[in-house]
Amino acid sequence: VPPVPRLSTASMSVVEHVREMASAGLHSNVRLLSGLLLTMSGNNPELFSPSQKYQLLVYHADSLFHDKEYRNAVSKYTMALQQKKALSKTSKVRPSTGNAASTPQSQCLPSEIEVKYKMAECYTMLKQDKDAIAILDGIPSRQRTPKINMMLANLYKKAGQERSSVTSYKEVLRQCPLALDAILGLLSLSVKGAEVASMTINVIQSIPNLDWLSVWIKAYAFVHTGDNTRAINTICSLEKKSLLRDNVDLLGSLADLYFRAGDNKNSILKFEQAQMLDPYLIKGMDVYGYLLAREGRLEDVENLGCRLFNISDQHAEPWVVSGCHSFYSKRYSRALYLGAKAIQLNSNSVQALLLKGAALRNMGRVQEAIIHFREAIRLAPCRLDCYEGLIECYLASNSIREAMVMANNVYKTLGANAQTLTLLATVCLEDPVTQEKAKTLLDKALTQRPDYIKAVVKKAELLSREQKYEDGIALLRNALANQSDCVLHRILGDFLVAVNEYQEAMDQYSIALSLDPNDQKSLEGMQKMEKEESPTDATQEEDVDDMEGSGEEGDLEGSDSEAAQWADQEQWFGMQ
Numbered sequence: 301v302p303p304v305p306r307l308s309t310a311s312m313s314v315v316e317h318v319r320e321m322a323s324a325g326l327h328s329n330v331r332l333l334s335g336l337l338l339t340m341s342g343n344n345p346e347l348f349s350p351s352q353k354y355q356l357l358v359y360h361a362d363s364l365f366h367d368k369e370y371r372n373a374v375s376k377y378t379m380a381l382q383q384k385k386a387l388s389k390t391s392k393v394r395p396s397t398g399n400a401a402s403t404p405q406s407q408c409l410p411s412e413i414e415v416k417y418k419m420a421e422c423y424t425m426l427k428q429d430k431d432a433i434a435i436l437d438g439i440p441s442r443q444r445t446p447k448i449n450m451m452l453a454n455l456y457k458k459a460g461q462e463r464s465s466v467t468s469y470k471e472v473l474r475q476c477p478l479a480l481d482a483i484l485g486l487l488s489l490s491v492k493g494a495e496v497a498s499m500t501i502n503v504i505q506s507i508p509n510l511d512w513l514s515v516w517i518k519a520y521a522f523v524h525t526g527d528n529t530r531a532i533n534t535i536c537s538l539e540k541k542s543l544l545r546d547n548v549d550l551l552g553s554l555a556d557l558y559f560r561a562g563d564n565k566n567s568i569l570k571f572e573q574a575q576m577l578d579p580y581l582i583k584g585m586d587v588y589g590y591l592l593a594r595e596g597r598l599e600d601v602e603n604l605g606c607r608l609f610n611i612s613d614q615h616a617e618p619w620v621v622s623g624c625h626s627f628y629s630k631r632y633s634r635a636l637y638l639g640a641k642a643i644q645l646n647s648n649s650v651q652a653l654l655l656k657g658a659a660l661r662n663m664g665r666v667q668e669a670i671i672h673f674r675e676a677i678r679l680a681p682c683r684l685d686c687y688e689g690l691i692e693c694y695l696a697s698n699s700i701r702e703a704m705v706m707a708n709n710v711y712k713t714l715g716a717n718a719q720t721l722t723l724l725a726t727v728c729l730e731d732p733v734t735q736e737k738a739k740t741l742l743d744k745a746l747t748q749r750p751d752y753i754k755a756v757v758k759k760a761e762l763l764s765r766e767q768k769y770e771d772g773i774a775l776l777r778n779a780l781a782n783q784s785d786c787v788l789h790r791i792l793g794d795f796l797v798a799v800n801e802y803q804e805a806m807d808q809y810s811i812a813l814s815l816d817p818n819d820q821k822s823l824e825g826m827q828k829m830e831k832e833e834s835p836t837d838a839t840q841e842e843d844v845d846d847m848e849g850s851g852e853e854g855d856l857e858g859s860d861s862e863a864a865q866w867a868d869q870e871q872w873f874g875m876q
Contacts, residue, residue: 315352319408322359331363350387351409354380358410362418370422377419384412413439417448427647429455446475453485458648462489470499477503478513484520493521512538523553526682526714528561548574552584560683562719562752564591565783582608582617586642586651589621593628596786596816601625616642616649623655627662628818635659650680657689666697684710684719691723695730703727721745722755729758738762750778753785760791769798786815790822802829 312320314337322330334356341348341356348356361376416435423432436444436452444452453468466489472482477500486496497517504510515538522531532554539550555570571588575581585608593601602625608618623638639656642649657672673690680686687710694703707724714720721741728738739762745755756779763772776792779785793808806829812822 313352315348315355318356318359322362327363327366330359331367334360334363350383350390354383354387355408355410357383358415361415365418365422368425370425374419374422374426377415377422380410380415381412384415413443413445413448417445417451420448420451424451424455429458433459441471444471446472446479449475450479450482453482457485457489465489466491473499480516483517484524487517487520487524490524493517496521509543512541512544520553523557524682528557532557532561546573546577548578548581551577552581556584556587559587559591560685562684562749562754564594567591568595580611582611582615584617586617586620586624586649589617589624590651590655593624596628596818598625598628598818601628614645616646616652619645620649620651620655623652623659627655627659632659632662636663648679650676650683650686653679654685654689657693661689661693661696666693669693682714684714684723688723691727695727700727700730703730716744718745718749718752718755721748722752722758725755725758729762735762735765751783753779753783753788757787757791760795764795767798769795773799784811784815786812786819786822789815790819790825793822793825797825797829802832805829 314333318330318334318337321333337348337356338353338360341353357376357380361373361380364370364373364376416439420432420436423429423435433452433455436448436455439448449468449471453465453472456462456465456468466486469482469485469489472479473486473496476482483496483500487493497514500513500517504513515534519531519534519538522528522534535550535554535557538544539547539554544550551570551574555567555574558564558567558570568588568591571584571591574584575588585604589601589604592598592604601621605618605622605625608615608621612618619638619642623635623642626632626638627635636656636659639652639659642652643656646652653672653676657669657676660666660669660672670690670693673686673693676683676686677690687706691703691706694700694706704727707727711720711724722745725738725741725745728734728741738758742755742759742762745752746759749755756775759775760772763769763775772795773792776788776795780788780792789808789812793805793812796802796805796808806826809822809826809829812819813826816822
């Protein structure tokens with residue numbers, strides 16, 4: 301292929317030199333030279349033609365965009381568009397002079413549509429989404445490129461303009477039928493999987509080895525309708541196919557689905573597989589860090605956070621993981637700051653909203669927490685943990701009626717599965733009038749999933765109230781037959797103490813602490829038993845325990861007062 305002919309540097313104008321450097325990616329050089337040339341043009345308006353001024357303004361704005369000076373870039377792009385408008389008027393008034401120097405320039409003028417797209421990018425970086433929508437809306441539909449429609453679709457979706465968002469996503473698919481993120485966008489807006497698949501059917505049939513795409517669309521249609529079981533089965537069938545085996549995105553989706561279904565063990569397993577395949581993986585690592593923190597594996601959480609920060613500190617995930625470490629270390633002020641920082645980086649991060657909401661709730665700022673959980677529900681209406689956080693806030697503020705309404709809505713919306721049954725039972729347990737209903741709901745949940753930990757814990761709580769310790773012991777032993785969980789071992793220890801099985805109770809507390817060394821309740825149960833075993837030293841040990849208790853409390857308070865600076869900064873990163 302013969303090389304594209306270029307003008308010799310001797311015959312190139314200074315504006316053409318700027319354009320050459322811009323296309324070569326020499327942004328810092330473009331910024332310096334175009335800045336000087338624009339000053340010259342300001343001092344002598346006749347020095348450059350209107351088209352040359354337009355080019356200089358665009359190239360200068362592009363270099364500012366590259367340096368992340370978005371507000372300054374918007375200013376220069378606006379001036380460029382004004383110059384282009386003036387240029388269009390003058391070109392209509394007088395015909396071209398036929399000047400040889402102006403001909404290549406007129407052919408190489410930067411696209412006005414591309415300038416508007418860059419302005420919209422600046423506005424999104426400045427979190428001025430309304431301005432971004434306004435500038436893109438001004439481009440006639442026929443002139444919108446796929447990337448403009450994609451940006452518009454995402455902006456409309458974020459603004460709650462669902463119909464406009466669907467139209468824009470469909471336009472992307474009309475132009476690019478393999479735009480998978482646009483497909484996910486449509487599915488998230490409740491467009492039927494069959495309708496979306498029909499938009500890709502021609503390309504699937506015409507290209508070999510794309511038969512998996514219709515199954516992929518079906519899988520993610522299940523994801524977005526909250527049908528976790530069928531989504532898991534469909535993605536597993538895809539993942540088993542030799543051509544898609546060990547795909548990191550599919551493994552990440554499976555991990556997330558297992559998490560949503562309350563199967564934390566398989567979720568962690570899939571996250572670990574994905575991480576081994578791609579050591580630079582960031583997506584989904586916030587959920588993985590949260591699961592590790594819940595299991596008491598704080599050292600692993602800390603290591604994960606450090607690794608993610610080394611990959612990128614411009615994503616929400618490392619901040620969320622670090623926040624989970626702080627939260628489960630009872631450093632709520634620091635967790636609050638880290639959650640807020642994550643939201644600043646990605647306002648759509650559900651895990652960041654949940655972290656910040658939980659920190660606010662534990663700090664007694666329940667009304668603020670409620671705002672964050674509601675926003676999480678808006679972004680992820682099929683995620684049960686968002687509703688759980690909100691209901692916990694209602695219960696913390698004794699708003700049992702609101703909690704009951706929300707739990708019933710979740711039960712009706714997401715269907716009668718072990719998780720929704722348990723959530724509704726949790727609220728029923730708070731009201732003496734609905735204790736029997738709670739018992740029925742929990743029995744239904746455990747019939748569906750005998751190993752569902754949250755249901756086992758709530759049923760054990762109910763049996764403890766009724767002092768049916770033997771039944772509780774049988775329930776817990778059955779649940780622990782195929783899994784090991786700190787909370788279940790600790791509750792079994794409590795029940796064994798109630799029936800005077802002290803030695804085995806001590807064993808259960810030891811197992812619980814081996815799983816989570818920071819589990820305070822297991823430690824208290826063990827210390828209480830040790831006191832009872834040596835009553836002669838009881839008084840002396842009580843004094844020591846009092847001292848330890850006060851010291852420990854002081855440490856916790858100290859850690860939060862240490863982190864008071866994070867709380868002070870929290871207002872900078874609040875919800876917009």
